[in-house]
Amino acid sequence: MKVADAVPEFADAFDFEEFNRMQREALPVLVDSDHNVVASAPTASGKTALAELAICKTLSEGGTALFIAPMRALTNEKESEWERFEDLGYSVYVVTGERDLNPRRARHADVLVMTPEKVDSATRKHGSRRYDFVTDVDCSIIDEVHLLDSERRGGVLEVTVSRLRRLCDPRFVALSATMPNVGDVADWLDAPPEATFAFGDDYRPVDLQTGVKTYTHGENSFADKYRRLYRALDLAEPHVREDGQALVFVASRQDAVSAAAKTRDELAERDVPVGSRGDYDFHQAAEELGDDDLRKAVLDGVAFHHAGLSKADRDRVESWFREGKIAILFSTSTLAWGVNLPARCVIVRDTKYHDPLEGEVDISPLDLLQMLGRAGRPGYDDVGYGWVVCDRSDADRYRRLLREGTEIESHLAADLDAHLNAEIAMGTVDDLDDVLSWLETTYYYVRASSEPAAYDFDGLRDRVRGTLESLVDRGFVAMGEDLAIDPTPLGRLASKYYLRLSTAAAFHDLAERDRIDADAVLETVAAAAEFDSVSARQSEADAVDAVLGSEASKPPRGGGEAADTDHLDDGGRKVLAILRASTSDSVPADLRSDAWIIRRNALRLLAALREFLDRFAGPRAANLARRLEARIEHGVSRDAVSLTAVDGVGAGRASTLATGGHSRPADLVAAGADELTAAGLSEGVAERIVDAAADLPDVSVSWADLPDAVAAGDSEMCEVRVRNDGGGARVGVRVTVNGVEMHEKTAYLSDVTTVPVGVFGADADELDFRVEVSFPELPIRPFVDGQTVRVV
Template sequence: MRVAEAVPEFADAFGFEEFNRMQREALPAILETDENVVASAPTASGKTALAELAICKTLRDGGTALFVAPMRALTNEKEAEWERFESLGYSVYVVTGERDLNPRRAERADILVMTPEKADSATRKHDSPRYQFITDVDCCVIDEVHLLDSDERGGVLEVTVSRLRRLCAPRVVALSATMPNIGDVAEWLDAPPESTFAFGDDYRPVDLHAGVKTYTHGDNSFADKYRRLYRALDTAEPHVREEGQALVFVSSRQDTVQAAKKTRDELAERDVPIGARGDYDFHTDAKELSNDTLRKSVLDGVAFHHAGLSKGDRDKVEQWFKEGKISILFSTSTLAWGVNLPARCVVIRDTKYHDPLDGETDISPLDVLQMLGRAGRPGYDDVGYGWVICDRSEADKYRRLLREGKEIESRLAADLDSHLNAEIAMGTIRDLDDVMSWLDTTFYAVRARSKPEEYGYENLRERVRDTLESLVDGGFVETGEDLRIEATTLGRLASKYYLRLDTARRFADLCERDRITTDAVLEAVAGAVEFRSVSARSNEADAVDSMLVGTDTDLEDGPRKVLAILRAAMTGSTPADLRSDAWVIRQNALRLLAALREFLDRFSGPDAANLAARVEARVEHGVSRDAVGLTAIDGIGSGRAGTLATGGLRSPADVLDAGTAELTRAGLTEGVAERVVESAESLPRIEIEWGAFPDSVATGENEMREVTIRNRGGGVRAGIRVTVNDVEMTTKTCYLSDETTIPVGVFGGTSDEMEFTVSVAFPELPLLPVRDSRSVVVE
């Protein structure tokens, strides 16, 4: 069947002219009905075209399509691929983070592209103007629906799809690699038998021969990597000698580079005839690569690929591999889920990887099958070869996986309390009947019916009731006399920031302290459940100790390491031994600090929230306490903040007083200086005017005065606090756009002198509080 016959108005949206056998069989259900569709098919059999057909039908019917991609890297890839739809007059919009979201573009888009996490966030906030677009989705295409079985992300995908179906009831088209229990997924999504397709291995364009190779595990993990590398090269070498290509998956970006370096030397010793050093044009093209190591490697027929490379370098590597110029390519798992880059031989060198948050972790069975599915080049090979290299003790586990496949399980139970709390916080669950109705919409309930003993189906409803009671006992949910269920402020904040509930409780406990310090803020975050599995390696101990000199903490092991990394981040100087995990830990800590800031704002007040805002900014930018206020100005990061602070400019007000001329003398270009001054003008500039405030007061007398707080800059939410001899008298929180007054009672107390202090703190900005004092003599 030709594309132009099936979808004539969208013929230019496809990169080929004819549908293959698998696509032809699924086409009528996708194009000619409105039923939900579930289709599983081997990797490289053309599932993407099914997604595109579903999108074409939605666009033809005047609707909006949502494509849920398993990884962020793939959302960007789809944006580039689907320029074909743009050329037909349809708009494609990739929904990224909160800060970068353009609600108008999202609302007008014909095709939305999101990860499960972004879709979860959007559906949670669907009633806000920024995210209302999510309720207009007419068709939701789930790419790689077997992600449901992911420990980390499966629960998110499950509740998001269930929630989306309750919000706007879109048509759902779910695609997957081969899965034995496709019937359960079809039952969950209400896909009838006539639109449920389980395409077997006979639909693979190239047969797959998959097996396990073992090695003997030693005491030294570094030496083990090389044992596995030599095993991988032994496996790949015969194919490479026959002008085939090998794709070798390793556990980290750094390992792709190190393995490529070692492989170049090893292949030269073995005299394996690969490389293109005599190809003048290729030699010239390779000079354009921005990565030095990659530039040297590709000429010897060896390359590496990971998400940290520039897009230009990644594109060139993919192109050259497709053209056969690269014989052995080392990659992280991104290639398994993303680019269609098949090879005659696929080797999984590493079955474990180091996760900064969870320590040593087994690669998921889904990833293993996804990687091996890349073996075999359609049109070039009759058979593809896939190998897993593992320790002898794990060989049977992987042989069983290759023989039987992997049923998709629900991972909802692991975080049932968090997901149930989120539904209650959104208002989609209002009573116990709603709880049970929600449960019935989940894949969890389907699997429990399918495997009643393993999932404890008989006790399922009781377990959900117990979870609900635990939310009430924990202060996340409250119940009324009419048995209605409602989220508390604590529950809503936990949902808003995707917090584990133990972490939310920990933050709430901090808010109850009389005095909150920088150390307390850092310790609350470092001790969060999200960091509980962080591993502390023995070679990191000295670096951790050096960062915590003089710090009194009860944290141990991984959380203690997290605390050290956060302290180092505040100074902008992370020890070399801690850098490998520092970026991931810091990014997660910034999310938790933002959450803690709002907790403190709600439960402790603006001063505590402002302290958390300054800690957050220092962790993000690595600046001193004196320079942190400068980071509130757009265009000023850590380097410029440090430079300006050294020159005596420590606040937006100082920057405005200095003007563009002074900033250019400090090293900023004129254009940057102008933008910095313009941004500083939008920030608050506070003056405290005491008016007719007395210098003295008689003992026992009491008189009221008014102090004016004037803002000559941009409007801001502010907390105003008046203390007398360090004892709080008056507080006021308001939006300060120009000026406000606050009454101050001047009284003659028992002290000889009364010190009145007015402070203005900014709960949402990292600006130092503005303070001023007056002394009143008691006569």
């Protein structure tokens, strides 16, 4: 069947002229019906075309299609691939991070591309003008729906799809690698039998032979990597000698680079004929690579591929591998899920990997089967070969996986309380009956119906009722006498920021303390449940101790209790050490490998904690969290942190300006562009920075209404004027006298606000008044001014 005959309007949207057998069988139901569709098919059999057919039908009817991609790296890939739709006059928009979102573009897009996590976030905020576009989706394509079986991400995909069904009920087209229980997914999505496809291995373009090869695990993990590498090369060598290619999956980017380097030497040692050093044109093209290690490797027929490479370098590697210039390619899992880059031989060298947040974990069965599915090049190979290299103790487990596959389970139960709280916070469920109705829309319910003994189906509703009661007891949900349920402020914030509920409770407890300091903020974040699985390797212990020091040597907190991290386990201490060191950009070398991901997650938690503190403790505490957030993000001192609020001022520039005596945005405005130019900035940069600083608050206090003295026993009510000559901002204004709080208010300060001040002739000789203006949403240090009134 020719593409031009089947979908003439969209023939140019496909990069081939004829549909294959699998695509032909699914096409009628995709194009000529409105049924929800579930299709499982072997890797590399052409499932993407099914997604594109569903998009074509949606666009032809004037609707909006949502493509849910399993990984962020693949969203950008789809944006590039689907320029073909752009050429036909349709708009494709990838929805990425919060800061980068363009709501107008999203609202007018014909094809939206998002990850499950981003769809979850958007649907949680669907009532806002910024995210209302997500309720206008007419067709939702779930790519790699077997992601449901992921322990960490499956629950997110599950509740997101259920939520979409309640919000806008789009057509669903779910695509998957081969899975034994495709019928369960079809039941969940209400796909009828005629729209449920289970394409078997006979639909693979190339036959696949798989197997397990073992090695003996030793005491030295570094040496183990080389044992596995040599085992992998033994498997790849026969194919490479016959002009075949090998794709070897490894655990990390660093492993990909180091394995490629070692393989170059090993191939030379074995006298394997690979490489293109005599190819002048290829030699010249290789010089354009941005990565030095990659440039050295490709000429010897070896390369690596990971998300840390530039897109240009990745594109070149993929092109050269397809052309056969690269014989052995080492890659992380990104290639398994995304780019269709088959090889005659695929080897999974590493079945375990280090996750900064989880410690050492096993590769998921889904990832492993996805990787092996890349074996076999259509048009070149009659058979593809896939091998798993593992320790002898794991061999039977992997042999069973290859023989039987893996059923798609639900992992919603692991975080049922957080997911249920989110639904209540959004208002999609209002009472107990709604909660039970929501349960029936989940894959969890369908899978429990299918496997009642394994899931204790008879006790399912009681389990959900118990979860609801727990939410009420813990303060996340309020329940009325009529069983109506409403979210509390605590529940709303937990949902808004994707928090584990124990973390949200700890943030609330911190906000209830009488005294909140920087140590308490960082220790609360380090102890968050989101970091529960962080492990500290033996080699990191000295670095952690060097940052935190011995607890006995630490100074007391502001004259109060001594700093104490005894409640933190080794993983929590590691997180705390990274956060403390990050505030001065001094993370020890031994901690840097995990620092980036830990810091990124900590910044998300700090943003959440800031709002908890703002809501439950007040603007002063929120500002403290905001400044710590900025210091960790930029690695700057207390003196320089306020300057990071200015657009165009990064860490280096903030530190330089602070050293020159400019510690607040208002200082930059007062200095003017000429003085900043004299300090070393270019004229254009100086002018832009001054303009940006002028958009931030510039606060002063007028005490004109206060007397110089008050008679003992007398009293007088006065007003203090707080003036802002810069950009407006929400502020907290606090007035104290002799250290005792007299008045506090929160306001949006655009020009002038007044606060009442009582002047009482007390027993003291002097009344020391202080006005503190804090900025809960900006990393600017509080502005403090004082005035003394004598008691005569």
